[in-house]
Amino acid sequence: MYMKQLFNYIILVPAFAVMASCSQKLDEIKPDTQITFDQLNDNNLPLALNGAKLALTSNNAFYLYYSHQDIMSDDVESITLTSWESNNVSPTENTLTFMFRQPYTAIATANMIIKYGIKNSISEKISATVGEAYLIRAYSYMLLSEHFGGVVLVYGDEDPKVRRDRNTLAEVQDQIENDLKEAASLLPDYSDARTGSKQAAQLLLARLYLNQGKNDEAILLAKDVMDPSKSPLQLGSDFPAIFKSMANSKESIYKINETTTPTSDQYGLSYIFGPGKTVGPDYPGSGNNWIDSNLVKSYESNDIRKAYFLRAKGASIVDTVYFLMKFSPETTPSYPVCRLSEAYLIIAEAKARKGAVEVQEYNALRTARHASTVQALDFSSPAEFLDEIEKERRREFVGERLRWQDMRRFGKLDNWLSSLGQPATHALLPIPSHEFLVNPDLEQNEDYSK
Template sequence: MKNIMKKYSLFHIAVAGITIFSSCSKNLDDVQPNTQVTFDQINRSNLPLVLNGAKLALTNNALYQIFGLQDVMSDDFQSIAYVTYEGNNVPSTDNSLTFAYKQPYQCIANANMAIGFATQQPAGDSLITTNMGEAYLLRAYSYMLLTEMFGDVVIVKGGENPKAHPVRNAVSEVRQLIESDLKAAAGALPDYAGQSTMGSKQAAQLLLARLYLNTGRNDEALSMANAVINSNKLKLQSNFGDIFKATVNSPEALYKINEISTNNSTLYGLPSTFGSGKYGTVVRAGSGNTWVDSMLVKTYEASDIRRAYFLRNKGGSILDTVYFVTKFPEEVTPSYPICRYSEAFLIVAEANARKGVVDLTTYNQLRSARKTSIRNSADFADAPAFLAEIEMERRREFLGERLRWSDMQRFGKMNSWLQSFGQPASHVLLPIPSREFPINPNLTQNPDYSK
């Protein structure tokens, strides 16, 4: 892990909402904005720059350092590279926590400025409306990241007094804001038009469906996921690997965020977290010290096109030969999947099953696209049996895409998982980084962690 950033002004920036990070240095130890824009300087011409700054602030050229943390904590992976995450007992002084807490707030600060400017303009300008919609989308996603990792977090909408030291808002309040933002995004953004790096109505709807599913609002999850499918703006495809490529607009890659290249190297991004490292004489990304659970790999059928995206190799610091996920390509421009079309199909199946209805239609549509066997209703005794199968299909489909931790909670697997490591149920959340407490003395730590 690289050292913590020397500049530690994010909390004040997020509260005051006065600085734009439109581009970041490649040196994580000295992150500086190359271009700064105050709120008074925003205009129609540079509004897209502000929005791009929000994306760059979220990635900070190192989103891989936080994107996969909760996947490592889950049952999908094993790791000796992230020992405290593997053991579900992360100290509040952990370096990655600083990025995990700061980067979403940096994105929120920029999004707040874009939203503040756009809402003051006359209605009817499509450029302003579209950029405002994606700002809502990015703000909602950033708060989703924060609540999933830390639970209660401070809501910042811009213009607050940085000396006020606000307390953490309850998760329920943050989720209300997320829902409101995603609805605003869906209303302002155009339909998906083949550009997966641009926000769309369907991306907002799918994130809404995810939010509703995770909070037990199954009817609403079903409605939003069906809206995405019935839009007919996307399609499932047979070339699974294209979904994750930065420069390919796959019809399945609904919304993704790309990073700025780091020294033109292909060794960064998610392959840096999950990669095998050296393979024979070939240098590959990663350390070879975070690998996929072998029992999960064995659940893929031989014909399943997703099965090809594993590499069996000797671990970096262990004697065993293990499986590494390779669906995240080694590219000069790392890319991160925010939401994918296939998620809508499994949300429909799950939301129905949670209502007691065994409807295999969308489940089989996805399985057919993945060239694996389809199922019949007779294969499942009841809705709970089908739910168990949906859970496994989600593991196969979304491996490494930071959905498993929430899935484990929704499917009732979390408490026993934490107990198996001797950890309390409260460790479903990460600790608030210790460096935040001198900045804001009103912050409180999550249970069973020390400051």
């Protein structure tokens, strides 16, 4: 089936066929099987959830779109993804298809799980699975709204003959909020980053609230995430373990792992950010994407994060640049969704936005990273402390697709786009052109053609 037709079939009629496929084993997902709503039962519901995760990764290729918003930002430079670096992406760009299609495919599967759960009164046996389906649906809508703004909300019971208008960004964010609240009410406390938890839902909701300027709500949720009486989460010094797929780091709250590809460990985020084989035969990567040198130079010498940059020449780069090495090459690539350090920096930032310079959470993270700490008197104003928090967020989360929303929240996005000769409306990406073949009345984002 032609992919465009398949995609629209998926998002409009998810109750009849879900292409995020499931096999008879939780750890073995194959694309040659399908499951319908009528085939769901308590025992195979986790298989459908795995199918939603597989769909989100574009069948083990999440790297194809996970990192592109970072390339648009001031954190990353690229010699090959020039339209992304210049923030002038064409509606016909193929990567947009993954950005738009894959979250919707995951949503279709999540909708089916949620529908099954509601039909069966969300029994104790399936509550965690249904809760994670709400979490996946919320995260998928976060991806869509961060990339495209308002998008069509789908629930699995839509009339396929009706071409619906896009919902507003506010409506999409309301749906995300409701889904995360529902997820938090159903999910257990954290035990492993590979499965959903109450803390994962709370932290994503705190992130949403921070971006919306709801600072009090963000603080309360972030504090709950950090509560040591509810989970074993804690900051530590084993920084690289956070990003390894099978390591159960107490800092990693939720991550999406791809299924094992035993023939190669050269994909995932290590491929996007790695220097490639021009440096050595065992180095993954294209050697075409590197990190802003000023960011790398902002790490103190004892900061343990500084060790995860490699200064070298890449595939087609004349100058010596810095490559990001914190994502290990693995046959099971892993993608961070949220982790504990974000809760600490959310609290510090939200308090500063309320007019208080309270350095406790900032210092706790810096201590864990073996970096110097500060005193409140070191800052002349909350605004000055906010500047430092922004810098720390860049150091902590580089390559984890948080920078674009940070630039928006810290008021840096308009000037950044202007410096590249682009309008402020290019903070959003264009809806892919092929969507208008199906629905000509769909509205394109401003300053883009259909």
